[in-house]
Amino acid sequence: MLRHQLRNSIGHICSIRFLKYHSTISSENVLQNRRHKTRPFSATVLVRNARKGSKQSFSNDRHLHGGSVESSIEVFKQSDLQHLKSLQCYDIQEKVSGGKTDCPATILVFDIETTGFSRRGDRIIEFAVRDLMGGKNSTFQTLINPEREVKNAAVHGISTKMVCSSDIPRFGEFIPILLQYVWSRQVAGKPVMWVAHNGKTFDVPFLIFEFQRCKQEMPADWLFVDTLPIARQLVDSDGEKISSASMKTLVERYKIPVDGKAHRAMHDVTALCYVLQKLTFELKLTVPQLLEKSFRVSDITTTPPKK
DNA sequence: GGCCCTCTTTAGGGCCTT
Numbered sequence: 642m643l644r645h646q647l648r649n650s651i652g653h654i655c656s657i658r659f660l661k662y663h664s665t666i667s668s669e670n671v672l673q674n675r676r677h678k679t680r681p682f683s684a685t686v687l688v689r690n691a692r693k694g695s696k697q698s699f700s701n702d703r704h705l706h707g708g709s710v711e712s713s714i715e716v717f718k719q720s721d722l723q724h725l726k727s728l729q730c731y732d733i734q735e736k737v738s739g740g741k742t743d744c745p746a747t748i749l750v751f752d753i754e755t756t757g758f759s760r761r762g763d764r765i766i767e768f769a770v771r772d773l774m775g776g777k778n779s780t781f782q783t784l785i786n787p788e789r790e791v792k793n794a795a796v797h798g799i800s801t802k803m804v805c806s807s808d809i810p811r812f813g814e815f816i817p818i819l820l821q822y823v824w825s826r827q828v829a830g831k832p833v834m835w836v837a838h839n840g841k842t843f844d845v846p847f848l849i850f851e852f853q854r855c856k857q858e859m860p861a862d863w864l865f866v867d868t869l870p871i872a873r874q875l876v877d878s879d880g881e882k883i884s885s886a887s888m889k890t891l892v893e894r895y896k897i898p899v900d901g902k903a904h905r906a907m908h909d910v911t912a913l914c915y916v917l918q919k920l921t922f923e924l925k926l927t928v929p930q931l932l933e934k935s936f937r938v939s940d941i942t943t944t945p946p947k948k
Numbered sequence: 949g950g951c952c953c954t955c956t957t958t959a960g961g962g963c964c965t966t
């Protein structure tokens with residue numbers, strides 16, 4: 642039995658366990674040859690200040706532009722982390738010593754906040770991602786300027802005033818920052834596997850439409866995994882399939898001690914990291930099996946967004 | 949809007965995401 646054990650940056654102690662490595666799908670199968678190496682994330686993007694006509698520099702350094710772009714955000718309390726550590730079955734630190742693992746993909750857990758549910762009519766206003774491998778700069782989040790009123794601030798607490806500002810990057814300005822982040826995390830010869838809850842019908846189509854609006858193409862070697870259909874395979878104590886597979890239900894099921902505000906992107910990303918760990922352990926899912934369940938942008942049916 | 953389930957498949961309703 643070969644285990645893939647990953648470490649994320651949640652206090653450097655969280656782990657994810659995948660049982661039974663018997664891949665029928667290899668990195669080479671899912672990734673076109675690339676020569677990326679893991680690099681420090683130091684994206685610098687010139688963004689024109691629409692109001693002042695000047696140029697500003699964005700990077701992933703902490704607390705830039707009024708906190709709109711941040712890294713390494715801690716959401717869970719240390720006491721809660723100790724509780725979670727006690728639930729682990731092994732010591733992840735040993736398995737990732739040397740900073741290398743045999744995991745066949747770079748796993749990026751992500752979440753977005755939007756102005757609503759319509760992929761065509763609404764826009765992304767916040768993006769957060771966490772590389773399960775952890776380490777320095779493993780997290781990344783930013784507000785995004787939708788250039789329109791935010792009418793659902795009651796849901797996530799993100800107001801029009803917070804995002805419709807010249808110092809908040811528009812999505813087109815965010816894309817090169819995102820690509821630089823991914824580039825800094827991607828391991829040579831291995832694919833990037835994006836993970837989101839209900840990603841196939843929400844997060845990923847939103848990303849696709851935003852890229853289309855900006856006339857940009859998403860990298861062909863990006864794969865996506867939706868945890869919602871996976872979670873729907875869970876059964877309750879009576880052996881019946883669970884009636885709800887929402888994030889709220891899963892957080893309660895696994896007794897994940899969340900802190901902070903739900904429906905903020907990084908909060909939900911951190912919760913999903915724990916859910917993914919518990920989910921894959923309970924269903925005995927390996928990373929190769931997750932890769933087999935993954936889909937590509939080309940698998941999503943889309944029509945051009947309305948302008 | 950896509951997916952899943954059932955009282956179904958020539959359909960309808962609920963879930964899930966903000």
